[in-house]
Amino acid sequence: xxxxxxxxxxxxxxxxxxxxxxxxxxxxxxxxxxxxxxxxxxxxxxxxxxxxxxxxxxxxxxxxxxxxxxxxxxxxxxxxxxxxxxxxxxxxxxxxxxxxxxxxxxxxxxxxxxxxxxxxxxxxxxxxxxxxxxxxxxxxxxxxxxxxxxxxxxxxxxxxxxxxxxxxxxxxxxxxxxxxxxxxxxxxxxxxxxxxxxxxxxxxxxxxxxxxxxxxxxxxxxxxxxxxxxxxxxxxxxxxxxxxxxxxxxxxxxxxxxxxxxxxxxxxxxxxxxxxxxxxxxxxxxxxxxxxxxxxxxxxxxxxxxxxxxxxxxxxxxxxxxxxxxxxxxxxxxxxxxxxxxxxxxxxxxxxxxxxxxxxxxxxxxxxxxxxxxxxxxxxxxxxxxxxxxxxxxxxxxxxxxxxxxxxxxxxxxxxxxxxxxxxxxxxxxx
Amino acid sequence: xxxxxxxxxxxxxxxxxxxxxxxxxxxxxxxxxxxxxxxxxxxxxxxxxxxxxxxxxxxxxxxxxxxxxxxxxxxxxxxxxxxxxxxxxxxxxxxxxxxxxxxxxxxxxxxxxxxxxxxxxxxxxxxxxxxxxxxxxxxxxxxxxxxxxxxxxxxxxxx
Numbered sequence: 371x372x373x374x375x376x377x378x379x380x381x382x383x384x385x386x387x388x389x390x391x392x393x394x395x396x397x398x399x400x401x402x403x404x405x406x407x408x409x410x411x412x413x414x415x416x417x418x419x420x421x422x423x424x425x426x427x428x429x430x431x432x433x434x435x436x437x438x439x440x441x442x443x444x445x446x447x448x449x450x451x452x453x454x455x456x457x458x459x460x461x462x463x464x465x466x467x468x469x470x471x472x473x474x475x476x477x478x479x480x481x482x483x484x485x486x487x488x489x490x491x492x493x494x495x496x497x498x499x500x501x502x503x504x505x506x507x508x509x510x511x512x513x514x515x516x517x518x519x520x521x522x523x524x525x526x527x528x529x530x531x532x533x534x535x536x537x538x539x540x541x542x543x544x545x546x547x548x549x550x551x552x553x554x555x556x557x558x559x560x561x562x563x564x565x566x567x568x569x570x571x572x573x574x575x576x577x578x579x580x581x582x583x584x585x586x587x588x589x590x591x592x593x594x595x596x597x598x599x600x601x602x603x604x605x606x607x608x609x610x611x612x613x614x615x616x617x618x619x620x621x622x623x624x625x626x627x628x629x630x631x632x633x634x635x636x637x638x639x640x641x642x643x644x645x646x647x648x649x650x651x652x653x654x655x656x657x658x659x660x661x662x663x664x665x666x667x668x669x670x671x672x673x674x675x676x677x678x679x680x681x682x683x684x685x686x687x688x689x690x691x692x693x694x695x696x697x698x699x700x701x702x703x704x705x706x707x708x709x710x711x712x713x714x715x716x717x718x719x720x721x722x723x724x725x726x727x728x729x730x731x732x733x734x735x736x737x738x739x740x741x742x743x744x745x746x747x748x749x750x751x752x753x754x755x756x757x758x759x760x761x762x763x764x765x766x767x768x769x770x771x772x773x774x775x776x777x778x779x780x781x782x783x784x785x786x787x788x789x790x791x792x793x794x795x796x797x798x799x800x801x
Numbered sequence: 802x803x804x805x806x807x808x809x810x811x812x813x814x815x816x817x818x819x820x821x822x823x824x825x826x827x828x829x830x831x832x833x834x835x836x837x838x839x840x841x842x843x844x845x846x847x848x849x850x851x852x853x854x855x856x857x858x859x860x861x862x863x864x865x866x867x868x869x870x871x872x873x874x875x876x877x878x879x880x881x882x883x884x885x886x887x888x889x890x891x892x893x894x895x896x897x898x899x900x901x902x903x904x905x906x907x908x909x910x911x912x913x914x915x916x917x918x919x920x921x922x923x924x925x926x927x928x929x930x931x932x933x934x935x936x937x938x939x940x941x942x943x944x945x946x947x948x949x950x951x952x953x954x955x956x957x958x959x960x
Contacts, residue, residue: 471809471812471817474813475816478817479820482823489827493836494877495876495877497836498838506827506831510824747875749875749876
């Protein structure tokens with residue numbers, strides 16, 4: 371039964387903790403979201419549960435976690451809609467062959483390396499209920515994901531969004547996320563095929579039909595949102611509610627078809643109009659409550675499932691280090707090699723690799739799905755969470771070391787001048 | 802960044818197509834790998850009570866008698882947690898069809914449980930996956946106590 375006191379207490383504790391830790395991380399030059407992820411881990415068995423088990427049991431009794439999870443999942447559904455909304459396939463097209471190569475290599479390199487690692491880890495960290503193919507594909511998908519929102523935020527904070535590095539990075543991250551989610555959909559479908567009650571052909575056929583309806587039917591309808599926004603400069607509350615409703619219905623459809631709620635909301639976001647001002651407006655409308663309240667709950671729920679104590683002994687920590695190394699080598703190394711091959715200067719290529727190596731929240735979302743469908747074990751989940759934290763944490767300092775701010779200042783100024791000329795008709799000389 | 806069609810094709814072949822073929826090879830050969838048997842989930846324990854009586858910590862053993870436990874498995878490693886018991890969770894290892902767990906006793910309240918010293922228990926059991934539902938049978942014994950007899954137990958996995 372729902373204990374409202376406990377739930378409100380949990381929300382208050384999570385909110386306070388995530389704001390404090392997030393602010394501390396901001397002070398040391400990390401994005402707030404990284405601090406919030408750490409705050410979530412701190413509230414779980416890895417820290418609070420270890421040093422104050424009574425307090426942990428009082429604030430987060432196991433019987434109450436279902437409600438916290440439900441609330442956090444609603445946040446993630448809306449968040450995935452916003453992530454999909456921010457992804458614009460045209461950005462990749464405009465970058466030409468080089469971006470296509472870089473984005474594809476930034477998926478295949480970590481994916482293939484992860485599958486080799488899976489070869490080693492499967493007999494050690496998995497069990498006979500998980501087929502090797504699902505295990506290896508999941509490891510590949512989890513390692514090839516890029517935290518599109520964190521990457522966009524880092525680029526914006528460093529005024530690099532309009533630089534060559536920024537545009538290629540954004541395009542590649544978008545492709546990586548869409549590909550990663552498609553692969554994950556396949557894995558979930560494969561694993562859940564026997565449990566949904568639907569024959570697999572029904573699920574596959576249903577998904578194809580659903581995608582066609584979304585792309586050729588719903589996409590035309592949602593264009594009206596943009597038309598309305600262009601006419602009035604805003605959207606009515608009814609329009610915003612309808613947008614949210616469509617995301618929820620889409621999520622329910624994919625869940626019913628046997629994959630996951632999040633695929634539906636992500637797909638809904640991707641078929642939304644991509645006009646920049648419109649996207650910014652919609653994101654602003656929903657982002658505050660999702661980012662300040664609901665996502666910290668998701669981090670806390672993830673933290674409650676993460677037990678670093680399960681990574682015991684030298685052998686287990688060696689697996690953990692191997693996971694971090696392979697993830698970094700595949701993503702950072704792969705993206706760097708491909709972009710360098712495409713003609714990007716070595717330093718910028720290393721910067722791009724560093725950006726692509728940030729996994730952040732998207733990784734946690736994927737890992738939670740993996741744990742839910744039991745394709746990864748609790749200890750492997752904890753190791754992968756550590757990997758997500760380490761690779762996200764290292765992004766900003768590494769990027770600063772490789773590509774200091776001054777490197778992009780001139781490019782940013784030039785780009786801003788061009789924007790001013792294009793959009794405002796200003797004199798390029800600034801007179 | 803300018804990449805000609807020929808260069809692009811060569812780079813794509815080397816950096817994308819060949820690794821994907823490698824992935825296909827890994828997936829194919831990986832299917833021959835054998836992972837440890839799945840033992841995760843809830844188990845119901847039925848211990849042989851009379852044989853427990855002579856044990857030095859019979860009181861604490863009694864807390865483990867006819868008690869459910871949950872196994873959270875991570876490959877060869879697993880954590881075992883007794884329901885409604887003062888016994889803390891224990892970690893163990895699975896080798897083939899044999900599981901081995903060392904169960905530490907809580908430092909507090911040993912006397913109340915009838916324990917004379919800081920003993921720990923060993924649980925060694927053989928799994929039977931042919932049985933429906935799956936079961937395990939084995940021995941509970943006291944570590945470092947040659948005089949202490951072992952207690953037999955059987956546990957059945959809940960579906």
